[in-house]
Amino acid sequence: MNTVLKLSDNWLITEKPAGLLSVPGKGPDKADCHYSRLLSEYPELLVVHRLDQATSGLMIWARNKESQRGLSRQFEERKIHKEYEALISAPPGKSPENVEGEIRLYQRLDIENRPMQIVDDERGKLSITRWKLLGREDSGFWRIRLYPETGRTHQLRLHMASCGTAILGDRLYGGAAAERLALHACVLNFSDPVTGEVVCIKSAVPF
Secondary structure (H helix, E strand, C coil), X not given: CCEEEEECCCEEEEXXXXXXXXXXXXXXXXXXXHHHHXXXXXXXXXXXXXXXXXXXXXXXXXXXXXXXXXXXXXXXXXXXXXXXXXXXXXXXXXCCXXXXXXXXXXXXXXXXXXXXXXXXXXXXXXXXXXXXEEEECCCCCEEEEEEECCCCCCHHHHHHHHCCCCECCCCCCCCCCCCCCCEEEEEEEEECCCCCCXXXXXXXXXC
C-alpha cells in the first residue's frame, strides 16, 4: 500500500516503507519499487530524489517537468531541509554530555564493496551532518536526530559508523542486529517550485 501524505498540482509527498527500493534497480528482480507502485495511480510522477532501500520515510515526487527542475535545483542548492531520526548504540560525541555536534567527512564509493561508502580524505567528496542527541531508550539504545547538510550516498549511516556507533539494524556498517534499519526520514521542508509556498511535512517515526 502506498502512503500518500500530501498532494498538490505540482508535487506528491509519500512515506516509503523500509526494505523497498525507491526506484527500479538493474535487473528484473529489482523492478518492484516505491516509484513503480505509485505510477499505477499517478502516471505523471517524476523522480526528484531517492532514499536508501533500508531507510523509511518522506519522499517528494514531481507531477510535471517544471516542478521536477525546481525541486531538483533546491536539493542541489541545499535549500530543502531534511531531518532523520535513528537509534544508535552510543552517543557520537565523546560523552553523553555532548548532546549536539557536527560531522564532516570526505567519502567515496568502496569500489570493491559496492554500494558501501568509505572515508577518503584525498579522493572523497565532503559530507556534512549535524546531530542532536534526544535521549536514551529503555532498550539501551540512544535516539538521535540527524540533519544532513549534504546528500551523499549512505551519508548518515557512514557518519554514525565512523563515530563507532553504527545505526541499529545496519548490517552493512556493523550495526547491532534488528528486523530493520532504525533510520527514518521524518521532516521535509521545501518551497513549492511553482507557487513559492513553503511546505513543511512531518512523519511519525515507526520505532
